[in-house]
Amino acid sequence: MSSPPAPFTASPSASGSPGALLTEVAEVQEALSSTRLGDASGQPTGTQRAIRWHPPAYDIRVEDIDVPRILHPDDAIVKVKLAALCGSDLHIYRGNGGVKDVHTCGHEFIGEVVALGSSYGSQAGDRPALYSSLKIGHKVVSPFTVNCGECSVCRLGYTARCPEGALFGSPLLDGGQAQYVRVPKAGGTLFDLSDSSTWSSSMAPEERQTALSKLSDRSLLMLADILPTGVFAAVQAINHPKVQPVLTGKPWPLCFSSVPESNNLSILDEDKVFTAGIVGLGPVGVCAAISLLDTLSTRKVPFHIIAVDPNGSRRTKMKAVYDAIDVSGKAGGTFEVLAIDEAKARANEVTKGVGCTAVLEVVGNSSALDFSYTLVRAFGVIVSVGVHGEPPLPFNGRQAYNKNVSLDFGRCPARAMFPPAFDLLVKRQDIFGQVGEPASLIDRIVDFDQAVESYSSFDKGEIGKVIFDPWK
Amino acid sequence: MSSPPAPFTASPSASGSPGALLTEVAEVQEALSSTRLGDASGQPTGTQRAIRWHPPAYDIRVEDIDVPRILHPDDAIVKVKLAALCGSDLHIYRGNGGVKDVHTCGHEFIGEVVALGSSYGSQAGDRPALYSSLKIGHKVVSPFTVNCGECSVCRLGYTARCPEGALFGSPLLDGGQAQYVRVPKAGGTLFDLSDSSTWSSSMAPEERQTALSKLSDRSLLMLADILPTGVFAAVQAINHPKVQPVLTGKPWPLCFSSVPESNNLSILDEDKVFTAGIVGLGPVGVCAAISLLDTLSTRKVPFHIIAVDPNGSRRTKMKAVYDAIDVSGKAGGTFEVLAIDEAKARANEVTKGVGCTAVLEVVGNSSALDFSYTLVRAFGVIVSVGVHGEPPLPFNGRQAYNKNVSLDFGRCPARAMFPPAFDLLVKRQDIFGQVGEPASLIDRIVDFDQAVESYSSFDKGEIGKVIFDPWK
Incomplete structure (x- = not known):
């Protein structure tokens, strides 16, 4: 026509x-x-x-x-x-x-x-x-x-x-x-x-x-939907200002400027490990994991990721996906798939009690958000890409202040996310095909x-x- | 000793x-x-x-x-x-x-x-x-x-x-x-x-x-405290991923990558105007305004800022501070100081109904946060540097999702913020001295x-x- x-x-x-x-x-x-x-x-x-x-x-x-x-x-x-x-x-x-x-x-x-x-x-x-x-x-x-x-x-x-x-x-x-x-x-x-x-x-x-x-x-x-939404979660976490010290190796807020570091503070290799929680391992959660792994590996950022879901078959799927990713796509890090009751203690161990640099909340309800809050570090970021209901948020302003937490909510702009989602789709035909x-x-x-x-x-x-x- | x-x-x-x-x-x-x-x-x-x-x-x-x-x-x-x-x-x-x-x-x-x-x-x-x-x-x-x-x-x-x-x-x-x-x-x-x-x-x-x-x-x-905390508010807003399309002139998420724009979308000059609300004009709010103005002017980003406080004497102070800043420090934008009942309608006019790119919430209570939510655009950022109490947050997950809002909470790391705060102090002796x-x-x-x-x-x-x- x-x-x-x-x-x-x-x-x-x-x-x-x-x-x-x-x-x-x-x-x-x-x-x-x-x-x-x-x-x-x-x-x-x-x-x-x-x-x-x-x-x-x-x-x-x-x-x-x-x-x-x-x-x-x-x-x-x-x-x-x-x-x-x-x-x-x-x-x-x-x-x-x-x-x-x-x-x-x-x-x-x-x-x-x-x-x-x-x-x-x-x-x-x-x-x-x-x-x-x-x-x-x-x-x-x-x-x-x-x-x-x-x-x-x-x-x-x-x-x-x-x-x-x-x-x-x-x-x-x-x-x-x-x-x-x-x-x-x-x-x-x-x-x-x-x-x-x-x-x-x-x-x-x-x-x-x-x-x-x-x-x-x-x-x-x-x-x-699912691939761009997963990428959207990872892109927001990776580009958040609060995580830039970990990624750039320059302390906050010098990571945004050309000001040289003073001789008072000096980031060590152990500080440059990106630790993440992924809460919810449905198809979008798996896509978020793939996208995050891809970005961290490409940028050669060391990482520890804890991926969590109460559903055993989803955990099995997530493990199989991770196993299927070639070594270059997961170099330099650890990736553990856990049930909820195991995850908090393990995140605590892996992050030495500090909590995760970022948590991708890929469920969209209060309990997932609440659990994300327990996993995230002070000065950490929770990215929530799920559709939430109308109950009150599971933490108050004092809790948000006390942890210096950042929160990114909302629907993926899938039209705009097409370029990186397409690139990832091409790279990961082992999974998507x-x-x-x-x-x-x-x-x-x-x-x-x-x-x-x-x-x-x-x-x-x-x-x-x-x-x-x-x-x- | x-x-x-x-x-x-x-x-x-x-x-x-x-x-x-x-x-x-x-x-x-x-x-x-x-x-x-x-x-x-x-x-x-x-x-x-x-x-x-x-x-x-x-x-x-x-x-x-x-x-x-x-x-x-x-x-x-x-x-x-x-x-x-x-x-x-x-x-x-x-x-x-x-x-x-x-x-x-x-x-x-x-x-x-x-x-x-x-x-x-x-x-x-x-x-x-x-x-x-x-x-x-x-x-x-x-x-x-x-x-x-x-x-x-x-x-x-x-x-x-x-x-x-x-x-x-x-x-x-x-x-x-x-x-x-x-x-x-x-x-x-x-x-x-x-x-x-x-x-x-x-x-x-x-x-x-x-x-x-x-x-x-x-x-x-x-x-x-007050100067680094004000700078902290501005730094978080300016470096937030969601505002990068406005600042870089490249659409989300291409602003983070080397992927060229397609011929389907092209940002216009009118899209590159940074619009901001500042809620609360106590000393920290004034410092946040000075820091934001300084950054936007230095980077030659056009802006419209609406600064809001219910207290008339604080508004008078904020106006005097803005008047005292030399032209180069406020080039390329408008800065309006308003009472709460005037602010929402004016923000609506200034942003053509879209809402503000970023809102700096420098009070630390539910009503200020709620008002910030009404001012912010979809895909906008609320930075809250005040000390909050324990009432529930004034919006739920559905509202946060529907507006794709981002929230940054927490206490200023004043020790770390010293370099940019010192630079601003030196620049603005007309106000701080x-x-x-x-x-x-x-x-x-x-x-x-x-x-x-x-x-x-x-x-x-x-x-x-x-x-x-x-x-x-």
């Missing part, structure tokens, strides 16, 4: 108010109902199968619903090849998300563009490159949230908090566990896997294209008939990451 | 357990009682005048007490020239600190070394330089907490959390609002103002010595007879920073 005349001329509302956007959507819907844009543009019509959530909780149904349609000139329709089930889908599944409306589930999907709104093509001008270059037939992977790519928030790379953003698989936006999905602001949101010149990585363009061609769809699907192996993150690929059972087993921690093939 | 034979041979316990330290102190006390170390070494004896706190609250008395004595080989006795009253003294004053024991107040003092324990002198070996170089008669200023300067925590520059540390002016350690004060671990704690070769700054040694010679004692006293002027931080210098009234007026916000002269 890159060439036929557009049936309406509503201009893209990159910086419009929500009110203006709603008016525009209404106009678009009116236009659609009279002109049958879908049919005219080759957009799929009819019905499709989709995994749907019903209130109040634990009620997943596979239903036949209308295929989505272009509702705004910036929309794309993607035919889903694979869609994954994510730990954060469980918030809504369990009825904990404050959600009341039936909707299509899922925020991790990879597929092929089958229809594009009228914003796409040569008339896109200086909008993000994808508005000019994205074509029907291109393979794409989507971050788990929409972002416009044009506002100040997006330009700064804070794409998870774009004011025009929305989470796939929520009442605001049907998700990708379906045969087709509508992607709003697709020119700001999607990664075009058919045209790697539209994004960057640390690889040269040719090398990047070759690497890309070797990656399976299931492996690229990890770029939708497999299915059902001891060291693979993906446990199984199933059809929609197994959706109800898969949600239930995943919720109980009986199985690992599940991918749905909507066409099987 | 740098040469006479030591009356005991207890070795310095740089990394001893608290239990071992207590045993050692007991041994030292026993040694003292039998050998009269004080008299033998020229250590002052007799009584002195001191400002003392009595439980339960609001009970300040000037009393005659024994002069402090060397209790450990690492101790120094300092004859206090000037001692200041600090906002955080009010926690104990008001009975909010959980403190029950009578003690000498004050954690900001400058003075002259009059006695040294047996650790000092040529036998100090490879201990911190001051153990070899500090002499009786040297002028010193002390950070507000003790730190050993030898453990891993100190080597990394996290001096505020040295396991052997203690806060002056608490039941654990008598403070500096007295004629004499005992400084434990003085070789790790003090700044020697008579020998600037023992510390570093961005200035060349000769330039540093010249600058130092021009500074008044009252101005150097600001290095004990004056007394009782509209733009000076120091409101008045009084004698101990005015202590009771000064505490009361300072507590009520009627007067600004007070300095006591114990000999007047």
